Amino acid sequence: MSYKKRLPLLVILDSAIVLTAIFIGYYILHPYMNVYTMPMLWISAITLLFSHHLFASIYRLYQKAWEYASVGELTAIVKAVTFSIALTAVVQLVGYQNVYVRVLGITWMLHVLLIGGSRFSWRVFRDHYISPNPNKKRTLIVGAGSAGTMVARQLLKNEHADLYPVAFVDDDPFKHKLQIFGIEVKGRSEDIPKIVVENRIDNIVIAIPSITKQEMKKIYDECAKTTAKTKILPLIEDLVTGKVSVNNIRDVQVEDLLGREPIELDMESISDKLTGKTVLVTGAGGSIGSEICRQISRFSPSKLLLLGHGENSIYTIDMELRRKYHSEFEIIPIIADIQDRTRIFDVMAQFKPDVVYHAAAHKHVPLMEYNPTEAVKNNIFGTRNVAEAADSLGVKNFVLISTDKAVNPPNIMGSTKRFAEMIIQNLAKESKTKFVAVRFGNVLGSRGSVIPLFKKQIQAGGPITVTHPDITRYFMTIPEASRLVIQAGALARGGEVFVLDMGEPVKIVDLAKNLITLSGYSVEEIGIKFSGLRPGEKMYEELLNDNEVQKEQVFPKIFIGKAVPMGKRELYEVIETLPEMNADELKETLVGIANTKFSEKMLVGSM
Template sequence: MTYKKRLSFLIIVDSLIVLSSIYVGFWLLMPDANILSSGTLFLSSLTLIIWHHLFAYTYKLYHKAWEYASIGELMGITKAVTYSVTVAGFVQLLVNGHVYLRVLIVTWMLHMILIGGSRFSWRVYRDFYYKKNIHKKRTLIVGAGAGGTMVARQLLQNRDADLVPVAFVDDDPKKQKLQILGVPVNGGVSDIESVVMKMEIDNIIIAIPSLGKKEINTIYQECVKTDAKTKIIPMLEDLMSGKVSVNEFRDVEVEDLLGRDPVKLDMASISESITGKTVLVTGAGGSIGSEICRQISNFTPENLILLGHGENSIYSIELELRAKYDTTINIFTEIADIQDRSKIFSIMEKYKPDVVYHAAAHKHVPLMERNPEEAVKNNIFGSKNVAEAADTFGVNTFVLVSSDKAVNPTNIMGSTKRFAEMVVQQLAQESKTKFVAVRFGNVLGSRGSVIPLFKKQIQAGGPVTVTHPDMTRYFMTIPEASRLVIQAGTLARGGEVFVLDMGEPVRIVDLAKNLITLSGYSIDEIGIRYSGIRPGEKMYEELLNENEIHKADVFPKIHIGKAPLKDEEVLGYFLRNFETMSEAELRAYLLAVANNKEEELKHLYRTKVSV
């Protein structure tokens, strides 16, 4: 029905309702009067019709989609009817000297019933028709507050939605046993399993946008006890910023189940050190390096140099950044191996960056155990090349991306990372460049992390392999890791090791179980197999050892440690004699240096690392 036809239809219907209401009112209360010849009836009818349409126009009763009618529309009807009947009463008083009050009251009641009924019948028909004639998935909404109510209203009003809300759960006892938009609140979070079974629920929507990660995890653990598919509405900041709407449900991601809220750093304070400056990122095509580039680009540096060894990954991040920032940032790409000292010095001399973020590294623990010399050449000598080039050409700030595996390391990868920290700490003592290191835990979704492996195993039908049921790790997201690197650069004074407060460590087996259920399978369907601890792995990781803990935090959620330095000659000896060492000698010396084993170092150094 076109707008003009719809408007004409409503005006005719309302006119008939007005005439019927006042006629029936007079007839009910004044049955003996000659109604048709009554001038009062004619005048009252004319007044009511004119003023009803005026007030209906004022309160936009002809412009509303009545299939979505709610309290607001009812209030508009009430005002229009009340004011038009009141005006009719004033006209009666002026003409006749008195008001037919009882007649007007009956007229008002009939008017409200007929006008309201004619409008809301559209919504009743729509709700009944679509609920009965379209198969929809029965949905449980977790949270009966503002977010849950908005979700329920969206689902009830959207005729194309394939979900229909049939129940809420909410831990607020004041809301339980009530109905919201006709949908009952059937208990709290602990009742999810029983409600799903009783109400034959197909889908669960977690609809509390301000919910913390720990609470999401608690709710999700109740949801996975059922066979229902679990989704979640966007976070509060995304809703408020307008990025997404409340009905854009998404699957629960493993990042939602970290058990803590993401650490939010002071991005505003970073602008001063980046905006209008020249920034170089090594390993720019990697998971961390590419995200650092994305975060940096938000602050509009004048020049951004993407340095990496893999041409495909550098090409990919270059295309992405140019599509968004080509007119505001000068983007340069350099394909180079950080082990190539002359090339690194040449690049540093060419661009003379203000800030260097060194993210290039070998990080795979088992692979580096089997190839220790490559770990040394890349993680130690490569880092040394980039750091010394930064010192030579007057870089203001140099940030080394390190690892939690550098703390009390039991493997080659961790030992080389700790050695690289010591190299930049030595430089920090005498250089004008501010050298700092940043330690990460495991980064969810990064290359080489456990998540992509688990996903492949699940897609292949399982089982998911976990090394040990009690193994734990700290986890963070790629954006968190990247922000920490950038924030560390603004906090640098020289020689620090910055560490993110990552909450409680997560059991790997719990992560595997969550990922299986998030993928829509049961634990029994996929299965979990324990493969045993691999060479160089620890049962748990540390972020700072007891000798490195610094009492004062320089920034909320960021710890700072003054890691102990080794004598420059101890480091220098290894760097000078690396190529002549056997693998056993190399391993022994690295672990002794990284773990601060003085007696062992003295023995190795005294016997010229002969073991």
């Protein structure tokens, strides 16, 4: 029933209750206390009627959805009735110099009983006699805490929601067999498969915002044993502040199952490096570069320079940041190729950045095996151009985005990135610029990563292609990698190769199976096909080789490696000969040198 139709009905009902209650109170006490005169009784009744509607309006009794009434609604009724009785008592005292406490006391009790009963009876009727929409999906809520009960309440309240809660599970044994809004807590998380079958569950909602990634994966493993679709609740802060509603319950993503916990950044040290500074990001249109730009924007630089070779990707990140930070700092898109040495030096001279994040690179391993000269031009000569421009023009901090594939590389891409590291390590020895490199593994969802490929294969009906059943990789989310890159840059003293803690390596085949399940299919429906290792591909990746291991973390999830570079003179002699080599010579030379253990002591090692 609409509000306009419901309002007059509630007003008429309450008016009848108010007038009836005071006269009933009067006639109950009349044989024993013949103190009321009829004029005073009518004045009291009219005052009570007026004051009730006044306080009912103040406490919004006519705006509440009484089919979901609870303690909060009962409290509002008690307040409205109490204040209306109190105002009537004041009128009696002023008009007749007396307050008839017993009559008003009985009237108060009748008000609360009859008004409360009229409201709560609709909830009882709705809960017990009105069946839910049969088209709604029967839902199991994991977590019977504050978030879970909020989900249940809002799903019950929202007639447009697709989900209808029929059961809870919670690992707290004291909640088992209890009912919340008439919904029973039926067991623990390990009971999920059985509960789903017994209660014909279509959807599972994990409603524990404080859950750790390890606990999340454990619960999801139980959910994955069922045919029910699994979803997860947004952050409880977002629900409370109104940023999102229960309707924004989202599907579980692969990122939720990584088993990695977010860390708190040292905001003060990062702010000192970035706030009010001019920051240049190369490769700003790429997956990592664009996320670095987003993270930097939070620290209010004076200028953010978005440098990239592809105009479409630079346009996209430029427009995104302008929409969000249009008046907070200056955003300057720059179309430039890092292989163009003159252009790079001109950009550095024009804008004089304080900090450079060098994310531009060719990173696709098999493609670079087929195109080694392009890998050399971009990853080695491009890095040299940007780094030497930063050195000559007095940039304060330079951060190279490197990769775990630079460790013992059997391929062109990894070896060119190791050469890039050695370029900035050698520059760091004699430059006023603080040069550092940051290594990490695969980034979930980045361009060229397995996740977008697997999703396309699932959409096409399968099969998913995995190169080998035992192949493993380290994974990190794009925002996490970008935040740690910025944090590592703030820790720089010059010459370090920072290594991000990637957690435990993940089997690609397990990642494929999870993604299939998350997409609502079974592994048997989609299928997994093993295609064999591709050119230049390793069975497993390393973040540090045996000579580079340094166990102490300088910041949570950040280590300093002890990667030893080739001497500057020898390194540059090799670099100058690279343009003259053919593809086979390039691979033999680069891979050989990148895997050589040099005896020269590094500038760094510990902080």
